[in-house]
Amino acid sequence: MSLRIKKGIPLIDQYDKNCMWGGKFGGNFVPETLKKPIDDLTKLFEKLRKDKSFLKERDHYFKNYVGSPTPLIRLDNLTDYLGGAQIWAKVVSENPGTAHKVYNVLVHCLMARRAGKKYVCTDTGAGMNGKNLAMVGKMLGLKVKIFMGIVDIKRQKKNVDVMKKYGAEVVPVTTGSQTLVDAVSECMRYFVANCDTTHLVVGSAVGPSVWIRICAWSAAQISRELIIQIKEEFGKVPKKLKLLNCIGGGSSALGFWNEFIDYDKKQVELIGVEAGGSKKSKKHAAPLTNGSKIGILHGSAQYVIQDADGQIGETESISAGLDYPGISAIHCFLKDTKRARYTSATDEEALNAYKLVSKFENISPSLEPSHAFAEAIKIAPKLSKDTVLCINSCGHSLKDSSIIKSKLGYYTE
Numbered sequence: 001m002s003l004r005i006k007k008g009i010p011l012i013d014q015y016d017k018n019c020m021w022g023g024k025f026g027g028n029f030v031p032e033t034l035k036k037p038i039d040d041l042t043k044l045f046e047k048l049r050k051d052k053s054f055l056k057e058r059d060h061y062f063k064n065y066v067g068s069p070t071p072l073i074r075l076d077n078l079t080d081y082l083g084g085a086q087i088w089a090k091v092v093s094e095n096p097g098t099a100h101k102v103y104n105v106l107v108h109c110l111m112a113r114r115a116g117k118k119y120v121c122t123d124t125g126a127g128m129n130g131k132n133l134a135m136v137g138k139m140l141g142l143k144v145k146i147f148m149g150i151v152d153i154k155r156q157k158k159n160v161d162v163m164k165k166y167g168a169e170v171v172p173v174t175t176g177s178q179t180l181v182d183a184v185s186e187c188m189r190y191f192v193a194n195c196d197t198t199h200l201v202v203g204s205a206v207g208p209s210v211w212i213r214i215c216a217w218s219a220a221q222i223s224r225e226l227i228i229q230i231k232e233e234f235g236k237v238p239k240k241l242k243l244l245n246c247i248g249g250g251s252s253a254l255g256f257w258n259e260f261i262d263y264d265k266k267q268v269e270l271i272g273v274e275a276g277g278s279k280k281s282k283k284h285a286a287p288l289t290n291g292s293k294i295g296i297l298h299g300s301a302q303y304v305i306q307d308a309d310g311q312i313g314e315t316e317s318i319s320a321g322l323d324y325p326g327i328s329a330i331h332c333f334l335k336d337t338k339r340a341r342y343t344s345a346t347d348e349e350a351l352n353a354y355k356l357v358s359k360f361e362n363i364s365p366s367l368e369p370s371h372a373f374a375e376a377i378k379i380a381p382k383l384s385k386d387t388v389l390c391i392n393s394c395g396h397s398l399k400d401s402s403i404i405k406s407k408l409g410y411y412t413e
Contacts, residue, residue, distance in 0.1 A: 012213040019209035026329035037195040069225035077360035085383035098396035099128035107218040112199035121145040122201040123187040125180030126321030127159025129203035134168035144168040147187040149178040204249025205328040208299040219255025240387040247272040250328035252394040275317035276344035283316030286344040297326040318347035319367040345374035358412040366395035
């Protein structure tokens, strides 16, 4: 039976009785000790997503803390340089936390308060999720614990300094690859032992199904703004629109695409760009574009990078935020239904994209969205002038300044 998307029904609700999308992806493959916390959180989410007072509180913080709506701008200089399609960017990084992670973090912290919990914990790779939780947690009076691999602590020191500045406890993770995948594992272990007092904020649309749903629901604010902005600019949704987004766990893309899922893919193409790793290495972080098989990771069935024995494979990317062996179950569903197209960009292509964008425009994307800009730079010259490419610039480059400087010899903020 072929998979299909049901129009008019939110993607987060298109799962079966086993909490799986398309009967293959997602689910709750967790120890018995996690089943009650998952049930409790699911009930809380279903209640609050329909609670007018909660939605009003959420929207208040989206407007007055995040600064919604974030800008949509035409990249005139880059468009003229490349020729072909128009290039636009939704600069989601224009918020206090400089990344899209703020939406998921805010919703989770507001949920934690409604549940009467004073402690929140999370994982982080690039540090954007951790930084945002530290900032929002302090604002809302919550105690914050952040799990982060020591490899990422070293390469994302600027964000670690911000976390500590806002009073968060940063727990170094020394197991496994010492990167994001291990930080998620350690954070979940901690939550299992402390779920009575602590609320778990999963940093992307991964993990057991309820965390996928909350994350995607929260980030959908991006596309709610975008569809209004696009209609204001063009009068309607263009006949040839391509929405490009970097893909790690996949949260920013789900937020960026949400309002456009029901459009015909010939009109609105969804393009996800994974981390292809260095040209000099066989390692990557692109499970969707490199033929990975379905496996279980962090309680969810998904396409996962695996070795010959079926163990979680090693990943590699210049971008800490994309350096993850799995992918959201919803993206697996979008791939198999052919609603979204997935490709990858190498470290070198992402660096070149950062170089071109920062040279021609007054925005400075982090290495994560630079992967999406790389694909835009590749395809724009081949497309007609009435084609609109819109990239989610979901993170600022400041966190990557030392990496960029070491690779390019300079850094442009």
